[in-house]
Amino acid sequence: MGGTLFLIAGVVLFGISIFIVNRFNLQRGGLFAPLTTPGARKLPTLGAIGFGIAGGILIYYGLRA
Numbered sequence: 001m002g003g004t005l006f007l008i009a010g011v012v013l014f015g016i017s018i019f020i021v022n023r024f025n026l027q028r029g030g031l032f033a034p035l036t037t038p039g040a041r042k043l044p045t046l047g048a049i050g051f052g053i054a055g056g057i058l059i060y061y062g063l064r065a
């Protein structure tokens with residue numbers, strides 16, 4: 001049962017990261033382009049990366065359980 005909860009939470013977090021990427025048009029020029037561009041908004045990029053990593057970790061542990 002615990003594995004299922006991890007899996008669901010991971011998919012939700014991963015979905016949030018995809019939503020952030022689409023909402024802020026981060027796919028234009030690559031996801032990491034705002035981090036190297038001076039004056040660009042870095043928070044959406046860091047949020048998308050963080051949610052993606054957290055979602056991936058939860059999915060991994062959900063599949064292992």
